[in-house]
Amino acid sequence: MHKTLSGLLAGAALLLSGTVADLRAESTWNAIKPAIFQDRAIHQSGDMIKLDAPYRTIDDRTIPIAINAQVSDGRSIRSVTLLADDNPMPVIAVLRLANGETRLNFRLNIRLDGTSPIRAVVETSDGALYMTEKLVKTSGQGACASPPVTDLDKITDTIGKMEFADVVTGASASGQTLINRRGRLKITHPNLTGLQMNQVTLQHIPARYIDTLTVWNGEKQLFTIESGITVSENPEIEFDYRLNGSSNLTVVATDTDGTRFKSVLPVGPSS
């Protein structure tokens, strides 16, 4: 009888393990929150932020996450901080908007070491913080340590190369007028995490990743991004932008080796 009971309890524990994982996730966040946001209050975002991420990933090395935010009470969006609690470097990226935009569409591909809550924290122009979160379950590939697909002996030829094209959105395809354009920027960079092992020498490959990226339209800065190792190899970002006179975007990225990459890219649909 006792054995039966313990079996049932163990079974119940298995069923409840989802809840247990949630509680543990909460404790990780409790360690992250003061380190990043100190004692500032963070409000639940309600309808203000929409975070899109797959519930279950297909490839842990490149997971698309998209954030859509809008404030319509006279304030504007100052920055967005994206976080993955259970990655060793929990801050995925901080996006700072330069022009007091009230709307934001932003998408990038990330990698996750394991199942983790993903959070988007929006800071409005009055300094208030709003958060939304979503749990993303991984496929168990341990992407932070998975070998880079880039041939590291050949990266000098391609590192820092950029491509840019407007993305055809549902709105533009159906003939509606887009207030903002949406562009997709691809950067060739191995974004080495420092956690990957060289399979020949059996040593860890030193970290080397893009840590800052700034985009201008003509003379006017659109935004900057500070990013970490959670952003995928060969990063891809999508963002809405407004043309203001110049038909070129200038992108400057730096990586942790101190290398600076600059591209001037014509806007418009890809030819």
Place this chain on the structure above:
Amino acid sequence: MRLSSLPLRVFSLQAPPAKVLEQARKALKAAAMGMLNHCGRTGVARQNIACVATVMLAAIFFVDVVNAQVAEPADYKLDNFRSRVPERLSGAKTVSTLEAWRLWQAGGVPFIDVMPQAPKPKKLAKGVFWLDKTRDNIPGSFWLANVGYGRLHPDVDRWFRSRLALVTAGRKDKPILFYCLMNCWMSWNAAKRALEYGYSNVIWYPDGSDGWAFENYPLKASYPEFPQTPEAELATAR
């Protein structure tokens, strides 16, 4: 067999003892063949019976596939570390969760957790927020990270040897237990390595912290010990 171990076995695709399986398989097959023979002779409700018998035979086939044993490789496992493991490690003693629990309660056997984890990289952006990861492992364990890979860097190998010497007070005949997760080859590799180093009382606990957690035995959040190795120099990292 404890009831609580049943869902665990199904969940993890761990095979029940071969003898039990073989008996169940024989009984099922005899019944199915009997049914097919019976309906062949009488023609009564032929289709229904044949259908049931076919399902039974299919079930036997499925059980056989699920229980196909993983052969013990001659050498270390080099990849796919999270996959089914063999039933045993030649030269070592393989223990169940209950046996591991008794050893742990009795004390005296060092428990070595070999769950891999990369150390914090040296070349990160200034001021970046890094969260060292903990793992819930068996209290009192020595967590030696990265010693369960298929091949080790010479520095890691040296470090693993010295840590084992310390843990066993230099006695090669002292029992030492290795574990990581269920269906994880890291513990199999590490235990095999200890045998190669000349330890004569190596214990392998394949169900690891998963099996331990399933029985609600205590776990403790721990940090690993890392082998000290220089990071690789990249021609392109200059």
